[in-house]
Amino acid sequence: MDMIILKLGGSVITDKSKECFFKKKVVDNLSKEIKRANKEIILIHGAGSFGHIQAEKFKLNKGYVNKNQLHGFSVTQERVQRLNTLVLKSLQDNGIPAVSISPHSVLKLDNHKLADINYKIFEEYLENHFTPVTFGDVVLDKKLRFSICSGDLLSIALTKHFKPKRVIYVIDVDGLYTSNPKINKNAKLIESSTIEQLENFTTSLDSHADVTGGMGGKLDAVKTITKLGINTILVNGNKPDRLYNVLVEENARSTIIYGGRNEKN
């Protein structure tokens, strides 16, 4: 498909150190750039400080342990929905006909792995020229009763199904570095990479987190996606025009990881 899967990281759209702090200005800028680029998009956003703090507190990712977690699940669901509503409003205010698809209503996990997902609802909104927006959420889990569905899990599932032209991760650093740019001043941006180079590179380091500087375990998602033969781009969401330039395939400071195998998956 000539479509793009676009993931806005939780650390870009929220301040992760402050509970339920929405970065309205950053999101408004991104909405404007998305509108200006005028592409067919499925948008995914992280839960950031609307989700992680409560999910951690109630240990929701461990599945059902005690009755108190019902309250924790419910509170987390409300908070990520609140964040999603703010993202929706920003997109709409900037002319994008966004429609929310809540993971906890359309998908189910089984021991943290995807068990069922209603792809059709995404397709139907796309066919009707809407922009589906989904997000990191709490969901039911066949084995654990409930667990957490991350934005990264969604990006893999939707990429496998829709085979978009490109997958773009909007993060809070410029891309992938030779070492952690938040610690090491000599860290250099890797402007492009193949999946093979990436594999060699990351296994030679102590921890993935070191090189991603804010992306956490996202590299696993990137690897899975590039193995499907689809190019993945990492771009900084805090710098003006970069997302726009990436969307319209113009030059922008970013990291592109080329889809390794051009199989028709």
Next chain:
Amino acid sequence: MDMIILKLGGSVITDKSKECFFKKKVVDNLSKEIKRANKEIILIHGAGSFGHIQAEKFKLNKGYVNKNQLHGFSVTQERVQRLNTLVLKSLQDNGIPAVSISPHSVLKLDNHKLADINYKIFEEYLENHFTPVTFGDVVLDKKLRFSICSGDLLSIALTKHFKPKRVIYVIDVDGLYTSNPKINKNAKLIESSTIEQLENFTTSLDSHADVTGGMGGKLDAVKTITKLGINTILVNGNKPDRLYNVLVEENARSTIIYGGRNEKN
């Protein structure tokens, strides 16, 4: 099932004359009474002034007429989601493990009539001891591309499927009257009625709206439900303790319409 389907009317939870005005105090009181009654519930709420004004402006219930409506659909979806988030928060703050189920993600209409609905997701949250909360929403429509799914349509569909013990409509008057209580001072509350009495009564009047004084066409939903053999109760959401008393089957000023035919539908 020993469960109750509870519909909070849009005119109870919002001020219908003011765009996006949420009646927090009223909803907080209702949340407290629902918690205190401690029943298994599926909750439905209307869209009130978060939905109707935009839906009217963009003529969303006529289906697709022009491109501008995509924006209208999207704006309406965001607003009713915003209202739903406020309702969720009130329920949770009062100890109810509420989880939202958005109609636009789980059901589809066909020329305003129900075509598909994922009942299973409601069942699964109930089984896990959550309180599912759904609401009047914009949805996809097979014939019209999109249209409106009212809380009343949801109450009929969920009642047919779940066969709850009772259906309770929380409205902004005390119940059903002999004439419109907002106009006629001599209007008398009908405390109980059978479906046959209701049929005779309403056909002898010019318009249903006259006797419902704020319920609009809701009587059609009430009739459909009572014909399934299920008791329907109309109760005022603005008066303290009435909803609680109705929930626990104690005396309260209200109207009960007895389920007419005890068929197993």
